[in-house]
Amino acid sequence: MSTLRNKLKPGWLLVLPFLALVVLFYLGPILNILMLSVTDPAPGLANYAKLGESDALARIMWTTVRICIVTTFFSVLLGYSIAYGMVHSSTQKQSLMLTLLLVSFWISILVRTFSWLMLLGNRGLINNTLLGLGIVSQPIEFMRNELGVLIGMIHYMIPYAVLPLLVNMQSLDMRVMNASRNLGASGTQTFWRIYLPLTRPGIVASSLLIFILSLGFYVTPAILGGGKVLMIAEYISVQLLVTLKWGTAAMLAALMLFGVLALLWLMSKFMKLSTVFGGSTQ
Amino acid sequence: MIETPQGNLQINGLSKSFGGFRAVNNVDLEIRKGEFLTLLGPSGSGKTTLLMMIAGFLDISAGDITLDGASIADLPAEKRNFGMVFQGYALFPHMSVRDNIGYALSVRKRPTSEIKARVDGMLELVQLQDFADRKPGQLSGGQQQRVALARALCFSPPVLLLDEPLGALDKKLRVEVQEQLKDIHKRIGTTFIYVTHDQEEALSMSDRVVIMRDGAIEQVGSPYELYEHPTTKFAASFLGKSNFLQRPDGLYALRPEKIDICGVDSAGVGPIRLTGNISSVTYFGSMQRVIVNVVDGDPIEVDVDSWRNKQPLTEGMKVNLSWQKGAAVKLSRD
Numbered sequence: 001m002s003t004l005r006n007k008l009k010p011g012w013l014l015v016l017p018f019l020a021l022v023v024l025f026y027l028g029p030i031l032n033i034l035m036l037s038v039t040d041p042a043p044g045l046a047n048y049a050k051l052g053e054s055d056a057l058a059r060i061m062w063t064t065v066r067i068c069i070v071t072t073f074f075s076v077l078l079g080y081s082i083a084y085g086m087v088h089s090s091t092q093k094q095s096l097m098l099t100l101l102l103v104s105f106w107i108s109i110l111v112r113t114f115s116w117l118m119l120l121g122n123r124g125l126i127n128n129t130l131l132g133l134g135i136v137s138q139p140i141e142f143m144r145n146e147l148g149v150l151i152g153m154i155h156y157m158i159p160y161a162v163l164p165l166l167v168n169m170q171s172l173d174m175r176v177m178n179a180s181r182n183l184g185a186s187g188t189q190t191f192w193r194i195y196l197p198l199t200r201p202g203i204v205a206s207s208l209l210i211f212i213l214s215l216g217f218y219v220t221p222a223i224l225g226g227g228k229v230l231m232i233a234e235y236i237s238v239q240l241l242v243t244l245k246w247g248t249a250a251m252l253a254a255l256m257l258f259g260v261l262a263l264l265w266l267m268s269k270f271m272k273l274s275t276v277f278g279g280s281t282q
Numbered sequence: 283m284i285e286t287p288q289g290n291l292q293i294n295g296l297s298k299s300f301g302g303f304r305a306v307n308n309v310d311l312e313i314r315k316g317e318f319l320t321l322l323g324p325s326g327s328g329k330t331t332l333l334m335m336i337a338g339f340l341d342i343s344a345g346d347i348t349l350d351g352a353s354i355a356d357l358p359a360e361k362r363n364f365g366m367v368f369q370g371y372a373l374f375p376h377m378s379v380r381d382n383i384g385y386a387l388s389v390r391k392r393p394t395s396e397i398k399a400r401v402d403g404m405l406e407l408v409q410l411q412d413f414a415d416r417k418p419g420q421l422s423g424g425q426q427q428r429v430a431l432a433r434a435l436c437f438s439p440p441v442l443l444l445d446e447p448l449g450a451l452d453k454k455l456r457v458e459v460q461e462q463l464k465d466i467h468k469r470i471g472t473t474f475i476y477v478t479h480d481q482e483e484a485l486s487m488s489d490r491v492v493i494m495r496d497g498a499i500e501q502v503g504s505p506y507e508l509y510e511h512p513t514t515k516f517a518a519s520f521l522g523k524s525n526f527l528q529r530p531d532g533l534y535a536l537r538p539e540k541i542d543i544c545g546v547d548s549a550g551v552g553p554i555r556l557t558g559n560i561s562s563v564t565y566f567g568s569m570q571r572v573i574v575n576v577v578d579g580d581p582i583e584v585d586v587d588s589w590r591n592k593q594p595l596t597e598g599m600k601v602n603l604s605w606q607k608g609a610a611v612k613l614s615r616d
Contacts (some may be wrong), residue, residue: 175372178339181360183386184437193389197376 030257037254040247047251064231067146067221068214071153075210076203078154079161083202086162087169098166101159109156113223116152117143120224144226152220160213161206168202208267212260232256289315289350289440289473291336296345298331298497305331307497308345313441318467318474322484322521323494329477330445332494336475337443338362349440365434365442365472369449371426373418379429380405380414386437404432407466424455431466441473448483460487481521485509493517509537515616525582527610534610539585542604543572543595556582556603563595574601 037047051057086097104112119125120142127139142148176198180190218233225231232252239249291313298306306328313319321329334340336347338359346355354362374382381388384401392400405411408428418426427447434442447463448456464487467474478484484491485505493500493508493516501508501517512518515526518535525541527534542552558576565588572584572595582603586595595601 173370173372175368175370176374178359179366179368179372179433180374180385180389181358182337182339182362182364182366183389183433184360184363185385185389186360189389193385194374 033250033253036246036250040250041245047247050248050251051255060230060232060235063146063229064215067149067153067229067231068211070150071157071214072207072211074150074154075157075161076165076207079158079206080165080199080203082158083162083165083169086166101162105159109219112156113152113220116148116155116224120148120151143224144228146225146229148224148226149221149229149231152224153214153217156220157210157214160209164205164209165199165202168199168205172198204267208263211263215256215260291441291473291475292348292351293332293336294346294348296332296335296347297343298328298335298340299343304497306335309497309499311492311499311502313473313475315440316471316473317489318464318476318487320476320478320484320488320491321494322478322481322491323500324479324520326496327494328497329479329492329494331497333443333445333475333477336441337364337366363437363439365437365439367427367430367434367442367444367447369445369447371418371430371447371450373426373429373433375418378415378417379410379421382418382429383432383436385433390437400436404436407435407469408432408462423451424459427451427459428462431463435466435470435472439472441475444474444476446478447476448478448480456483463487485521491521493520495520511611513614515613518611518613523583523585526580526613528579531612533613535613536582536605536610538571538583539569539587540605540609541582541584543574543584543586543601544604552604552606552609554602554604558582558601558603560595560597560599560601562597570595574603576603 038045040047051061082097082101086094089097117124121127122139122141122143124142126142127136130136131139142151172195177190177194180194181187185193216233217231218237221229221231222234225234236249236252239245239252293309293311293313296306296309296311297304309328309332321332323329331340335342338354338357338361342355346353348354349362374385377385380401383404384397387397387400401414402411405414408431410425410428410432413421413425418429421429427450430447444463448459451459460483463474476483476487488505490502490504491508492502495516500520501513503511505521508517508521512521512524512535515533515535518524518526523538525536525538527536544554556574556576558574558581560572561575561581562573564571567588569588570586572586574582574584576582584603
């Protein structure tokens with residue numbers, strides 16, 4: 001007992017209640033889901049076998065992955081230019097931009113999705129304007145398709161893309177860019193050969209973050225997709241609430257969990273994850 | 283190969299203002315081809331600002347810079363073809379030593395074979411042949427410094443700018459690298475413009491030293507000229523140590539090692555000029571620093587070679603101070 005007490009640093013006692021909370025309310029349910037996926041309705045791997053059998057499931061998974069990849073690409077691309085613009089502005093402008101960014105963080109996803117509804121609908125602001133000006137004769141289908149889902153998701157994800165990139169870019173030593181120019185490299189060459197490689201940890205971090213968050217997206221695809229664009233999260237909810245196939249839902253949830261873990265493992269093969277999350281360049 | 287201009291740099295009436303503050307004020311300077319010129323001054327004297335304007339990283343507020351007769355004031359940094367060793371080196375952390383050194387040639391789209399040959403030559407020059415494939419983070423400070431030097435010299439620039447390149451090294455290593463730098467300068471004949479606040483570095487390495495103060499040039503000359511014939515009080519006290527004597531016809535500077543201490547009755551190297559009492563003696567091995575309180579004026583600092591010390595010097599001793607004619611230099615101003 002005394003040896004145990006010696007090994008346990010007092011700091012651990014402080015986090016012990018929280019640790020217990022996490023185990024009880026977080027690990028517990030996850031294990032329960034994993035159990036459900038192999039026991040409901042009958043013990044065995046029947047739920048997982050459905051993946052190979054059901055075309056609908058395969059289509060949903062492919063839609064999900066495709067939307068996540070496109071969302072990640074455009075969010076990081078736009079986030080990169082925003083972060084770049086912020087780092088190279090005066091301190092005053094930078095804090096203004098950061099405030100605007102955080103404000104969009106604080107607006108509920110529901111509000112933001114419904115705003116897009118008003119903008120993109122057939123009788124929405126954009127289509128009404130285009131029709132009124134005579135630029136188009138038929139309203140453009142922005143909604144009830146993948147385009148609408150992508151617009152909504154990318155818009156929501158951009159702040160998440162900016163923050164890791166911003167931290168990364170702020171930690172760069174600008175003398176290194178000066179050195180590049182001094183050695184005769186143009187601005188473009190300096191960007192591709194020095195700046196971009198040095199911001200790679202930030203790019204990886206925000207891509208990972210956005211891809212993982214996108215995998216579980218529910219509200220935006222449900223509203224802007226109008227039931228036509230089915231992603232995993234919505235399908236899980238249907239299985240839980242409508243068809244009551246808890247086993248299938250649990251299987252899909254488990255699949256998403258393992259997918260994320262596999263992604264993290266893959267990344268760790270290429271770079272130290274701590275540098276990704278620390279956003280440092282070393 | 284890359285053409286090598288003459289490397290004769292002319293600075294005319296150059297100024298830089300930040301808001302209302304003049305960091306560099308109307309500087310005229312000619313930098314001759316192949317010389318080792320040091321900009322020496324305390325922090326805030328404008329030496330780094332001047333260097334950054336030469337490099338093209340700072341816009342010029344007034345004046346002009348010409349290279350071999352042609353103005354380069356409007357050329358962007360990447361078109362000036364000046365090598366530069368940055369404070370803290372600014373190596374590319376994601377590239378190997380080889381790629382760092384070859385960068386200037388690679389952005390100029392030189393053939394791979396030429397880059398390899400040239401980089402090999404540079405690696406040999408700075409004696410880093412065995413480190414070509416390492417990343418900068420895996421090198422010691424001294425090695426990083428040499429990579430920075432090789433990178434800056436790889437494209438045979440007519441002028442090399444060095445911004446306090448030894449600031450991050452410890453004292454012992456610094457002396458060693460000073461020797462290497464001097465040696466490399468001698469071998470390649472490039473014009474070196476070197477910024478430092480370290481007077482020993484300036485004295486031991488340069489062909490000419492520019493002492494800067496408050497954005498303007500205080501005095502320019504060879505280390506010998508500056509040390510032996512300072513024209514201002516600032517120059518005399520910033521480069522080496524100096525006593526100052528107020529005489530009816532003006533202020534004089536007198537180096538501590540030029541003063542001879544003798545007992546009250548014995549003769550010195552010259553006529554006895556001052557008499558006083560020793561207030562302190564500090565022993566440094568090869569020499570002793572003696573402070574003598576004199577009746578009229580500030581205490582006088584005297585450096586005495588230990589081996590010439592005929593009698594032990596103790597506090598309170600009454601001594602005569604003598605020096606040769608011409609040892610005290612008349613200053614033109616503060």
